[in-house]
Amino acid sequence: MSKKIISVENLTKTFVSKAEELTVLQGTSFNINRGDVICLLGISGSGKTTTLNIIAGLDEPTSGRVLYGGSNIGEWTLNQLYDFRLQEMGIIFQEFYLLEHLTALENIMVPMILAEKTEDEAQERALELLTQVGLRKKAINHPEELSSGEKQRVCIARAIANYPSILIADEPTGTLDSKAGDEIINLLLGIAQQRQMTFIYTTHDPYVTKLAKRIFLIQNGLVVENGQSSFDNIEFDEKNFKYKFKGDKI
Ligand SMILES: Nc1ncnc2c1ncn2[C@@H]1O[C@H](COP(=O)(O)OP(=O)(O)OP(=O)(O)O)[C@@H](O)[C@H]1O
Ligand SMILES: [Mg+2]
Numbered sequence: 001m002s003k004k005i006i007s008v009e010n011l012t013k014t015f016v017s018k019a020e021e022l023t024v025l026q027g028t029s030f031n032i033n034r035g036d037v038i039c040l041l042g043i044s045g046s047g048k049t050t051t052l053n054i055i056a057g058l059d060e061p062t063s064g065r066v067l068y069g070g071s072n073i074g075e076w077t078l079n080q081l082y083d084f085r086l087q088e089m090g091i092i093f094q095e096f097y098l099l100e101h102l103t104a105l106e107n108i109m110v111p112m113i114l115a116e117k118t119e120d121e122a123q124e125r126a127l128e129l130l131t132q133v134g135l136r137k138k139a140i141n142h143p144e145e146l147s148s149g150e151k152q153r154v155c156i157a158r159a160i161a162n163y164p165s166i167l168i169a170d171e172p173t174g175t176l177d178s179k180a181g182d183e184i185i186n187l188l189l190g191i192a193q194q195r196q197m198t199f200i201y202t203t204h205d206p207y208v209t210k211l212a213k214r215i216f217l218i219q220n221g222l223v224v225e226n227g228q229s230s231f232d233n234i235e236f237d238e239k240n241f242k243y244k245f246k247g248d249k250i
Contacts (some may be wrong), residue, residue: 001231003033003034004031004032004033004034004069005032005036005069005165005166005198006030006031006032006066006067006068006116006198006229007032007065007066007067007070007138008028008029008031008032008055008065008066008067008223009029009064009065009066009067009102010027010028010029010031010063010065010071011025011027011028011029011051011054011061011064011065011066012025012026012027012028012061012062012063012221013025013047013050013054013059013061013062014062014065014124015077016053017084020168023221024047024050024221025047025050025051025054025061025064025221026220026221027064027221027222028051028060028218028221028222028223029064029223030062030223032198032200032224033198034165034196034198035196035197035198035213036081036198036200036213037189037192037195037198037199037211037212037213037214038114038136038201038212038213038214038215038216039198039200039201039202039203039208039209039212039214039215039216040052040197040200040201040202040203040216040217040218040223041202041203041204041205041206041208041212041216041217041218041234041243042202042204042214042217042218042219042242042243043204043241043242043243044164044204045106045124047218047221048074048171048202048204048218048241049094049099049170049202050195051202051218051223052091052168052170052200052202054066055200056085056089056091056168057073057084057166058086058169060074061074062188068084069127069242081227082166085150086111086114086115087115087160087162087164088165088166089164089166089167090158090159090160090164090166090168091159091167091168091169091195092155092156092159092167092168092169092170093096093155093170094174096151096152096155097155098124098143098151098154098155098158099143100142100143100144100178101142101229101238102142103105103139103140103142104130104135104138104140104141104143104146104150104154105123105126105130105140106126106140107128107154107158108126108130108154108157108158108161108163109122109123110158110236111161111162112125112126112162112209117195121125121231122151122161122233125161126157126161128137129157129160130154130157130159132157132191133153133154133156133157134153134187135150135154135157135182138148138150138154146179147169148175149176149180149183149184152172152175152176152184153184153187156169156184156187156188156191158173158195158236160191160195162243163195165197165198166197166198166199166200167188167191167192167197167198167199167200167202168199168201169188169199169200169201170202171202171203171204172184172185172188172201173185173199173202173208174203174204178207179206181205185201185208185211186211188201189211206234206236206243209234215234215242217234217244217245218245219242219244220242220246224245224248226245226248232243233246234246
């Protein structure tokens, strides 16, 4: 089996609205291997969500391609994309997107019901997942009755319900204090390791990159990696208001 699972080739993305044309990605390329744990770090507005949305096939690039195992998702049908996201890719959105009228348990059951599991099977696994994310007691609570950290845990359980091979989390610690943030990252890493998933997450907080195997920085519309990328090797460039690897001139 090839090590490479995702290839991103020369992605560009320009949003065009009445007021302006905004180029967020300008020809970025990178590869992701099976089992990688990647953190994409960038300031607010640098294009993290845009990049993840394109990788997940939720948004189209202006030009460039995303390949899974060599297959260009830009050529997939909507059904293929839907099946892929349902079975192979777990996504934890920055805005959660929990269904407010469903309980925590029911929210976690949704992807399993969509994947045609029986209600009993889905319920049993949703309860196991709630236990795994430390939220068994909140099974029948609705999202509005949960804290941000608890909602995040429901989203994690929902994302891994169908045993995806790729897990994507957009700012999973964004709304949490540092202790709760650490707990969430450790939970996600534990799950990713246990299931040998490829795990990609974003943050605007350099500290949160600490546990990643590879750190990508997004700056000036490009995703860049440094061979020795490690937490200690990142600094904030006050003048240009962006993160950079120490020693890099850009
Ligand atoms: N649908 C859209 N239409 C127009 N502009 C958009 C759209 N989506 C995003 N943008 C713009 O693209 C830029 C990048 O947005 P994006 O959400 O990818 O940033 P981000 O790095 O995820 O930021 P944050 O850390 O705040 O979540 C921003 O300037 C944003 O205003
Ligand atoms: Mg974002």
